[in-house]
Amino acid sequence: xxxxxxxxxxxxxxxxxxxxxxxxxxxxxxxxxxxxxxxxxxxxxxxxxxxxxxxxxxxxxxxxxxxxxxxxxxxxxxxxxxxxxxxxxxxxxxxxxxxxxxxxxxxxxxxxxxxxxxxxxxxxxxxxxxxxxxxxxxxxxxxxxxxxxxxxxxxxxxxxxxxxxxxxxxxxxxxxxxxxxxxxxxxxxxxxxxxxxxxxxxxxxxxxxxxxxxxxxxxxxxxxxxxxxxxxxxxxxxxxxxxxxxxxxxxxxxxxxxxxxxxxxxxxxxxxxxxxxxxxxxxxxxxxxxxxxxxxxxxxxxxxxxxxxxxxxxxxxxxxxxxxxxxxxxxxxxxxxxxxxxxxxxxxxxxxxxxxxxxxxxxxxxxxxxxxxxxxxxxxxxxxxxxxxxxxxxxxxxxxxxxxxxxxxxxxxxxxxxxxxxxxxxxxxxxxxxxxxxxxxxxxxxxxxxxxxxxxxxxxxxxxxxxxxxxxxxxxxxxxxxxxxxxxxxxxxxxxxxxxxxxxxxxxxxxxxxxxxxxxxxxxxxxxxxxxxxxxxxxxxxxxxxxxxxxxxxxxxxxxxxxxxxxxxxxxxxxxxxxxxxxxxxxxxxxxxxxxxxxxxxxxxxxxxxxxxxxxxxxxxxxxxxxxxxxxxxxxxxxxxxxxxxxxxxxx
Amino acid sequence: xxxxxxxxxxxxxxxxxxxxxxxxxxxxxxxxxxxxxxxxxxxxxxxxxxxxxxxxxxxxxxxxxxxxxxxxxxxxxxxxxxxxxxxxxxxxxxxxxxxxxxxxxxxxxxxxxxxxxxxxxxxxxxxxxxxxxxxxxxxxxxxxxxxxxxxxxxxxxxxxxxxxxxxxxxxxxxxx
Numbered sequence: 153x154x155x156x157x158x159x160x161x162x163x164x165x166x167x168x169x170x171x172x173x174x175x176x177x178x179x180x181x182x183x184x185x186x187x188x189x190x191x192x193x194x195x196x197x198x199x200x201x202x203x204x205x206x207x208x209x210x211x212x213x214x215x216x217x218x219x220x221x222x223x224x225x226x227x228x229x230x231x232x233x234x235x236x237x238x239x240x241x242x243x244x245x246x247x248x249x250x251x252x253x254x255x256x257x258x259x260x261x262x263x264x265x266x267x268x269x270x271x272x273x274x275x276x277x278x279x280x281x282x283x284x285x286x287x288x289x290x291x292x293x294x295x296x297x298x299x300x301x302x303x304x305x306x307x308x309x310x311x312x313x314x315x316x317x318x319x320x321x322x323x324x325x326x327x328x329x330x331x332x333x334x335x336x337x338x339x340x341x342x343x344x345x346x347x348x349x350x351x352x353x354x355x356x357x358x359x360x361x362x363x364x365x366x367x368x369x370x371x372x373x374x375x376x377x378x379x380x381x382x383x384x385x386x387x388x389x390x391x392x393x394x395x396x397x398x399x400x401x402x403x404x405x406x407x408x409x410x411x412x413x414x415x416x417x418x419x420x421x422x423x424x425x426x427x428x429x430x431x432x433x434x435x436x437x438x439x440x441x442x443x444x445x446x447x448x449x450x451x452x453x454x455x456x457x458x459x460x461x462x463x464x465x466x467x468x469x470x471x472x473x474x475x476x477x478x479x480x481x482x483x484x485x486x487x488x489x490x491x492x493x494x495x496x497x498x499x500x501x502x503x504x505x506x507x508x509x510x511x512x513x514x515x516x517x518x519x520x521x522x523x524x525x526x527x528x529x530x531x532x533x534x535x536x537x538x539x540x541x542x543x544x545x546x547x548x549x550x551x552x553x554x555x556x557x558x559x560x561x562x563x564x565x566x567x568x569x570x571x572x573x574x575x576x577x578x579x580x581x582x583x584x585x586x587x588x589x590x591x592x593x594x595x596x597x598x599x600x601x602x603x604x605x606x607x608x609x610x611x612x613x614x615x616x617x618x619x620x621x622x623x624x625x626x627x628x629x630x631x632x633x634x635x636x637x638x639x640x641x642x643x644x645x646x647x648x649x650x651x652x653x654x655x656x657x658x659x660x661x662x663x664x665x666x667x668x669x670x671x672x673x674x675x676x677x678x679x680x681x682x683x684x685x686x687x688x689x690x691x692x693x694x695x696x697x698x699x700x701x702x703x704x705x706x707x708x709x710x711x712x713x714x715x716x717x718x719x720x721x722x723x724x725x726x727x728x729x730x731x732x733x734x735x736x737x738x739x740x741x742x743x744x745x746x747x748x749x750x751x752x753x754x755x756x757x758x759x760x761x762x763x764x765x766x767x768x769x770x771x772x773x774x775x776x777x778x779x780x781x782x783x784x785x786x787x788x789x790x791x792x793x794x795x796x797x798x799x800x801x802x803x804x
Numbered sequence: 805x806x807x808x809x810x811x812x813x814x815x816x817x818x819x820x821x822x823x824x825x826x827x828x829x830x831x832x833x834x835x836x837x838x839x840x841x842x843x844x845x846x847x848x849x850x851x852x853x854x855x856x857x858x859x860x861x862x863x864x865x866x867x868x869x870x871x872x873x874x875x876x877x878x879x880x881x882x883x884x885x886x887x888x889x890x891x892x893x894x895x896x897x898x899x900x901x902x903x904x905x906x907x908x909x910x911x912x913x914x915x916x917x918x919x920x921x922x923x924x925x926x927x928x929x930x931x932x933x934x935x936x937x938x939x940x941x942x943x944x945x946x947x948x949x950x951x952x953x954x955x956x957x958x959x960x961x962x963x964x965x966x967x968x969x970x971x972x973x974x975x976x977x978x979x980x
Contacts, residue, residue, distance in 0.1 A: 479814040
């Protein structure tokens with residue numbers, strides 16, 4: 153009965169979505185506006201409650217391991233801990249799409265509940281558009297991806313026990329990314345509403361800003377966590393592979409970053425109206441295209457999901473309807489929307505526009521690189537993959553330039569500023585840059601890794617520029633407003649990540665040697681003692697496990713890289729050993745034994761590699777601080793508003 | 805804003821849309837030719853999984869007649885899903901041998917009683933040694949073996965009704 157109730161909740165939610173989109177659109181008629189603007193909010197809340205109920209039913213089925221439901225039988229197992237039973241519910245196609253649409257409805261309900269001050273017409277239309285989006289995805293679930301399909305007769309045992317995916321980081325990776333992807337739907341709906349009413353003013357930007365920022369924070373956390381998981385769990389030693397699914401998450405992030413900056417300009421200075429609308433439509437479109445690329449299986453990726461062309465066609469239809477519809481609306485209506493205020497060079501607006509342009513170009517390059525294999529296969533019939541070399545070659549110089557521009561915009565004043573404002577910060581950071589580049593030149597790094605040398609200097613110089621706004625405030629550090637701190641930390645996080653990437657390229661130490669037990673070797677500043685090897689065995693393998701002690705500056709620990717020998721078929725695998733310290737990461741591999749009794753040992757010391765993800769989380773934390781600042785400001789305004797009433801009451 | 809400029813996003817998206825549409829209508833051929841094709845079966849001798857049925861060994865497969873070898877387990881859900889298609893092949897007169905992976909006689913009997921028994925013989929592979937040696941990494945998988953004991957086709961995953969025509973074609977090729 154649980155599965156049937158889930159299905160009923162899903163149908164009811166879909167009907168509510170239909171009703172809500174009809175109510176929403178009827179607001180365009182002025183006479184109906186007052187009648188339906190309340191109804192649209194109520195339906196939004198009911199719709200979200202129904203979607204949540206449907207999702208709760210799915211969670212319940214997974215908790216009970218109800219093997220008479222196909223999805224549960226295929227993905228769950230009674231031996232799993234409770235956390236992974238729950239995670240299994242969204243670790244598959246149908247469940248993850250249900251989560252997707254549940255978050256979409258939930259965002260709609262939050263919008264209905266907490267946007268009291270927004271223009272009512274704009275809000276009703278945005279809610280209508282949100283419901284129309286949800287409707288398509290409800291239909292997708294009900295007609296081609298029903299998560300509640302029964303299995304008759306029930307399975308005797310569940311299938312899902314993939315130990316690689318049983319990791320707390322991975323359990324929460326999809327929901328975090330989805331909150332980001334789908335949070336952008338609100339910006340999309342606001343843009344559609346603005347195009348319909350022809351009003352894209354400061355109020356519109358203020359209504360949208362918090363949503364864009366919230367979605368952006370979730371995307372940042374989701375991408376950073378996913379990158380770290382790939383690094384330590386898959387053990388390939390890389391943190392970004394330009395895999396289509398990674399790009400599918402990166403593209404909305406790039407668009408959301410640009411959108412957040414342009415919506416800030418619109419909210420503050422009433423400029424960039426058209427550009428903000430384009431970005432708001434683009435950001436969520438990138439989320440949907442990402443979902444489509446992942447779910448249809450048309451691109452070859454390490455993230456293997458079930459390939460199903462029919463489902464792919466359905467999502468593509470939705471894509472055409474929503475993105476095509478919004479862009480057609482844009483083309484038809486944008487003429488009626490005034491461009492907004494103009495601005496001059498140099499000003500903060502101009503700096504932000506320049507950053508936006510760079511983000512846009514990088515976004516286009518990632519999109520083209522991701523889709524190129526599809527095009528090439530259609531034209532020549534040959535399979536090819538656009539790998540890291542293409543992306544690294546083209547994106548690295550652009551990203552470095554963008555990093556340099558990033559803090560400069562923040563140093564300029566709104567409206568109009570003087571170039572002299574930038575003189576001191578640029579001068580000081582240039583000194584840092586020159587000193588670092590000179591030091592790297594002396595160490596011979598320029599010859600071996602020119603791009604990484606440049607990037608390391610840029611990272612440090614940019615970090616200096618990033619914290620400069622704190623000194624411009626001429627206040628004690630704890631008196632500076634949270635949004636300034638947020639901006640500084642978010643920008644600084646990018647510099648920290650860049651520093652991590654450059655330093656692993658520049659300073660990684662590699663060891664390739666052959667040792668007998670009892671012998672030692674040096675790897676950079678580390679002393680490596682090869683203590684002994686011990687035999688070990690499992691069900692279908694035997695292994696040689698080594699004890700390798702590494703020490704530096706009085707710290708020492710022992711790692712156990714091993715060599716496994718599978719008997720059937722005969723295969724040797726290396727079990728690498730990893731150790732993370734504050735300063736970096738050690739990576740050891742045990743190789744084959746040579747005739748003279750020595751063992752091959754490979755090792756890497758990757759200094760500051762953790763900066764890559766540390767920077768990502770710092771950036772997200774900056775975003776959270778800005779959100780807190782908005783919340784604080786909102787509460788302050790409320791208090792200020794209620795004060796005059798009190799005074800009046802006192803006088804009376 | 806120039807009038808043509810405002811249509812630019814829509815045109816760009818339309819191009820992407822056409823690309824996606826074409827990519828979808830040219831679905832990737834799901835059959836990746838297996839590396840095992842053309843290789844002889846490794847030598848193995850598996851004991852009978854059930855007291856009243858024979859076990860499976862390589863010698864049986866070299867009797868000059870083609871064989872269908874199915875790797876399954878009673879604890880595997882897709883194996884239950886493919887039982888219909890396997891019964892259809894059995895009814896069409898194709899002899900099916902099976903290797904049960906990490907299984908118990910009681911469970912196998914229950915499985916066969918529930919979903920039907922298309923098998924001529926079932927050998928049990930407790931440690932997955934034979935499974936790995938044949939080049940199979942999961943259940944269910946199926947192999948078409950010619951009369952000389954050479955692997956002619958490998959099917960990964962459950963055999964569905966829609967796979968039957970292709971399997972029958974290959975079967976007829978091997979028989980002829």
